Amino acid sequence: MSYPIIICEDNQIQLQQLNKLIENYILFHSNLFKVELQASKPQQVVNYLNEAEPQRGIYFLDIDLQADIDGIQLAEIIRQKDVQAEIIFVTTHDELAPLTLKRKVAALDFIEKDQPLDDYRQELYETLDYAKQIIDETRTVQKKGFSFEVGSQVYNLDKSEVIFLESSDIPHRLNLISTNGQFEFYGKLTELEKKYPFLFRISRSCLINPENIHHVDFSIREVGFSDGSTKKFSIGKSKKLKKIIQETL
Known part of the structure; x- marks a missing residue:
């Protein structure tokens, strides 16, 4: 599986x-990544997010995009669409780094454009190395399974x-439906979604494990599972759900 790289830079020379540099990194370092989009306008990235529905993309963004949407606003949109995205700002505005913390876009790095080419390349490649490390660690977590705590007990499935998993009627608690029974524990769906790809x-x-889908009825937007239970899904998830089912099969 390759992970998509998306670049958004309004300056054509800097974009190229x-x-x-990224293509050279991929050629000599890793086939884990693939450049899927080179955009000079933020709306192109938004369109890509809506059409391709990428997962765990690597996004290189300028902050000043000379458009109605700046790089930080674009990062917020990306974070909503691609929850596990790695966002890297390539910019002359590193003084805006604290603003990204305030806006909760969780940038992986800030790379300064106005530096010698060799330094620029080195910093870029180190960031890609780090992104690859994060992805590898995430894959390891994924292979290990699923862990949670109930009181003083730790369960590893x-x-x-x-x-x-679904939100409980009790605030801040989740219900886990498994092949071994049902559990309730403290947690947040957003955090588990990031931790378990x-x-x-x-x-x-509701978060589901596609491996345990038995059937999907798109006419009534309902997923049936191996244990006989069913859950409704949002209309906006239909396209992605079809794609995931095809990949799982």
Whole structure:
């Protein structure tokens, strides 16, 4: 599986330079990544997010994009669409780094444009190395399965045992439906979605394991699972759900 790289830079010369450096990194360092989009306008990235629905993309963004949407606003949109995205700002405005913390876009790095080419390349490649490390660690977590705590007890399930998780009626608690029974524990769906990439959000209140899907009825937007239970999914998830089912099969 390759992870998409998306570049957004309004300056064509800088866009071409950044793309060339990234392509050289991919050629000599890793086939884990693939440049999927070179955009000079933020709306192109928004369109890509809506059409391709990428997962765990690597986004290189300028902050001043000379458009109605700046790089930080674009990062906020990306974070909503691609929850596990790695966002890297390539900019002359590193003084805006504190603003990204305030806006909770969780940037992986800030790379200064106005530096010698060798330094620029080195910093860029070190950031890609780090992104690759994060992805590798995430894959390791995914293979290990699913862990949670109930009181003083820690449970470790194989990921194949997880059917779905949903918000409990009790605030800050989640219900886990597994092949071994039902559990309730403290947690947040957003945090689990980031930690366990095998989980897919079908609605605001439910994460599912596609491996345990038995059937999907798109006419009534309902997923049926291996244990006989069913859950409704949001209309906006239909396209992505079809794609995931095809990949799982």
